[in-house]
Structures are given as C-alpha cells and as structure tokens.
Amino acid sequence: MAPWEAAVRTIAIDQRLAADAGLRVGDLVVLAAEPGRANGDTVRIAAIVQRRADPSEVARSEYRIRMHLDQLQRIVGYGDRVDRFAIATAGGAAADSALRRINSVAFGFRAYPSREIAVETSKTFVVVSRFHRAIGMITIVASATFLLCIMLLKVDERRRDVAAMRLMGISRATVVRTVILESSFVALLGSLFGVGLGFVTSALVNAHYQAVYRTPLRFAIVTPGTVAYSVLLSLVLGIGAGALAARRLARTAPLTLFGR
C-alpha cells in the first residue's frame, strides 16, 4: 500500500449502494459535492452496513454513506455547522433539566425530547396505521357477512336431517345443540385454516415488499392478538349463525321441513 493510501480516510456505505455500484470493502472512491467536480476526496470503503428497518426510509430509493463529520463539512462547504445534535443524558429528570437549560440559552435552535421527535416523525405511520384499521374494519364486515351467509345456508341444507331427528323423537334442544356444535366445529376448522393462510400470505407479502423496497422491514406481522381476534370473531359468527338457523329449523314442523 502506498503511503498516501494509508492516509486515506474511511467511509461506510449501505448495502444498496454497494450492490448497485459493485463496491466492496477496501475499494477507493472519490467523494465530491457535485458530479464531475475535480477536487473531490478519495476515501476507502471500510464497511458495508445494513439499513435499519425504518419505515420512514422505505419508499426513498436513495443511497446512504456514513463519513467523518469534518470531512463532510469540508466537502459540501458547510463550515462548522451541523443539522442537529443527539444528546445522551442520565434520563428522567436529568433529560428535562438539560432540555430546560439548553432552551434557555438557545439562539436559532431548540432542543426537543426524543419522544416528541418520535411523535412528530411518526405522523405518516399513524395515518397509514389508521388507514389499515379502516380497511381492516371493512374487510371484517365483508367477511362477517360472507361467513354469516354461508353458515345460514349450511345449516339450512340440513333441514331434512333435522326433520328426521325430530320425527325420531329427539328433542328440539338437542337438535339445536347438535347444529350449533357442528357449526362451531366448521367455524373452528375454517379459522384454523385461515390462520395458516394468514401466516403464508404474510410471509409472501414480506418477501415481496422487502425485495421491492430492499429493506429488512417487516410489512405484515401475524401476532397472537390478531390470531385470537380472528379465531374468536369467526367462532362467534359461526356459532351465532348456527344458533339462528338451528332455532328456526327446530321451530318448523318436521313434515314441513320434509316438504310435505
């Protein structure tokens, strides 16, 4: 290695840039503030870093470079300036008192607690999350109607069996319980199948969008809460529909159910 090469400063680049530009650790590159500018800085790639799973960066297909602050200030002619400082405190009261002291002497800048910045920067995702909840509500209404309809028809199809059971002397209550048990079994089986389908589709969704946006971010997550909610909902709907249809069948005269 030539002496000038040993003095070269180092940078870290993200995986996306490394892949697109065919760069590897140890490569020398020239950094300049504008394309084609002659007086750029030659630097060595010391590391290739993976992007964080940050939703705010997902749709931006830009490249990221990490470099020494003074070198960046010099290259872009920014002088002794920075965009922001991140300050570590002992937490709790120490953070509040540091915030007060900084803001009491600040001129042209302001200190914010991290949680306030998190709230501000996550507004976009609050909107997306609200939209997802709304879409989820519509989907639940659609699937609940569908499920209710199918369960009613399924039970209605059993009219002849119910008639036969009633003619054999089986009580109305037993008939109703049998039909409800059957419909809960169907709803349970269906919801278990749906949970499996949910896991598979969420894996597909994640694989697809992680490839499209080149991010480790997970777009769809099946949580125990989601599973419990969907299973419970389909069970309630299944049992409800079964009970409704079964009561109606049990009240109808067996011969009428037979079509006589």
Added chain:
Amino acid sequence: MRFQLAALSLRRHASRTLLAVLGVAVSAAMLLDMVMLATGMRQSFATLLGRNGFTIRVSPRGTLPFDTEATIAQARDATITMQRIAGVTAVAPVLGTTIHVLGGPNPVTAFALGVDPAVQGDYELLEGREPVADALVASDALLRATGARIGDTLDVAIGFDPQIRTYTGRRRVVICGRARFTYLSADDRAAALPLASVQAMGGPDRSDRVSLFMVRTAPNVDPEATRLAIERALPRVTALSTAGAIAEAEHRLSYFRQLAFILGAVSLIVGFLLVTTIVTVSVNERIGEIAIMRAIGVSRSHVVHQIVIEGIGLSLTGAAAGLILGVFTARWLNSILRGFPGLPDAIDFFLFQPNSAFRALALLVASGVAAGIYPAWRAASLPISATLREEAVG
C-alpha cells in the same frame, strides 16, 4: 315471466337474499374503493403536476425536486441554455429555503420560495398583487401564525449565527398578497418572494443558485425529447418529465396500488363465491320444482335463463347498493389518508372516475352471471323422471 319467476324465487327466502345482497354490496363497495385508490392517486398527481402547463422539472443531478437541500449553481446560464432548446416556451427558476419571521416572542418559521413572478407555477394569487423586491405573498397559515395582513411589514431572516447570536440575511418585507401554494398543504406556512431577493438574503451560499427549474414546452413537442436535450446540455442536472415524476411517485406509493389490486381481487372473488353459493343452494332446494317445470314442457333454456337472472339480480342489486356504500367509504378512507403531513391540498387518494368505477361494477355483475351459469346448467341437465321419483320418495 322468467323475470317474475326469478324475482319470486329470490323473495321466497327474503332474509337469505337480503344477506346475499348485503355481502355483494360490501364486496362491490370494497372493489369500487380499491379501483378508486388504484387509479385516483395517479390521476390526482398527474392533474397536480400538469396544472400550470409545466411538463419538465429540473433538479440537481441524482435528486428529485426538493428531496434534498442541494442546489443548481450558475442558474442564470442554465436558464439561458434551456431557453435556447427547441420546444421550450418558459423556464421558471425556484429556490426553496427556510425563513424566520421575527418580531414576536418566538420567531415564526416558514418555507419560502424564490420565484420569477412572471413565469412561476408554484402558487395561485388569491388576493393582492405579485411580489416585487422586498415584498412577499404569504399562505393563509403564515398569515394566521404571524397575525399579519396584506400591507403589513415583516422582519424576515433567512439564517442565524448562534456564535454571535444574530440573524443573517435579515430584511424588512411587505406582505403584498395572499396565495394558495399548489404543491404544499393548507397547513404549511409558506411565502413567495422574488428569486433575486431570496438569493441576496442567502448570501454567497445562495448566489445565482436555484433548487429547481420548472420547464414549459410547446404543446406539439414531446416532453421526453426536450428532457433528454436538457440533460445533454446541462450535465449537472436531472430532468424529470411529468410522466417520469408520475412513475417515480407510483414507485414510492406502489404499496397502495398493490394493496388496492389484492383487495380488489379478493372482493371480486368473495362476490363471485357468494352469488355462486346462494344460487347453487337455491337450485338444490328447488330440484323437484325444476324437474316438474321440465316435465310439463318448460324448455331447458327457460330454466337456465331464470336461474342466471337470479344471479344477475343479486349482483345488480348488490352492485347498486355497493356503489353508494363505496362512494361513502371512499370519502371516509380519503379523509384518513389526507392526514399525511405536508400532503398538497390537490392530492386525493380516492378519485371517483365514472369509467373505471362502472367497469369495475360491470366486472362484478359479469361475475354474477358466471356464478349463475354452473348451477343453471346443472339444473337444466337433470334427468326428469329420476329426479321426480327421488323427490317423491325422499
């Protein structure tokens, strides 16, 4: 006669029919919403970009307009170079920066645009006059925040030096107008000043620099050819045509488009399955009736038509209800997404376009027809005597 029989058959199980119509209506509403989402964003964004006739945006090389703080140097020369390109009818330079309105207990920070008022396409003047030197037009949000009105004078600075605790690029400017900023949200505090004023306030860092050029081309000129000519003439810039900008926006928002496609397809399948199930069950229950109709000489085609009409009836009624439901839910969903911070007022995610909407609902009705065909064919193909015997014996 066929219509009457189909209607009677649907009315016989009123609750079941109602539930099926409700299911189809929800599916149709979802399908309609997803079509509105998939096509609305593109249409709305295209309308926004094309509003003032500018077909090309020119930004520092490798960046999108206002995506970074990078600027284009030697802006005057660049303007002349672009004006000389065949087909270019106007070049509007824009320099974006942050300004601080002083005077109150806390400075009010706003986004400022340096523009050439003669060719600008960034705002629509609502009241007052175009800005000249030491004057600005302000958005309603900025006027509210400063408590100022047209004719008032503001103490404005473009930067500050914390070391010596002074504001830099300070100037007293008169509010000469009130404007609606095309690419900003109604809540954004914004102002527009003459480009030369903003450049002068910014000092050497901003001298003869712009953030963006907006280029208008002649109607008979292909913007793509002009875009390439600009990039050839100015290697330091990236030129983006409206079509390119829409493609870029679509890439960034592809999540919503794909979500719309998936949910739209699911809605269509759910609607189809619902109609198929209802019609199939209804046919199964009436096998005896259908066999009697066939036995007394009713033709196969009559039976098929009657059952298909039932499917169409369910789909049409559901689609009509879904149209109303879909428009309301789209408004609701749009109001949620309009909450995106900094979203221009003119952008809508859900846009009702009659052609796309009716095409989607027609697809749902067509799926209803398809849903009725299998049970209809099955019913019409029943062996008459065997079916009658089975029905009689039970």
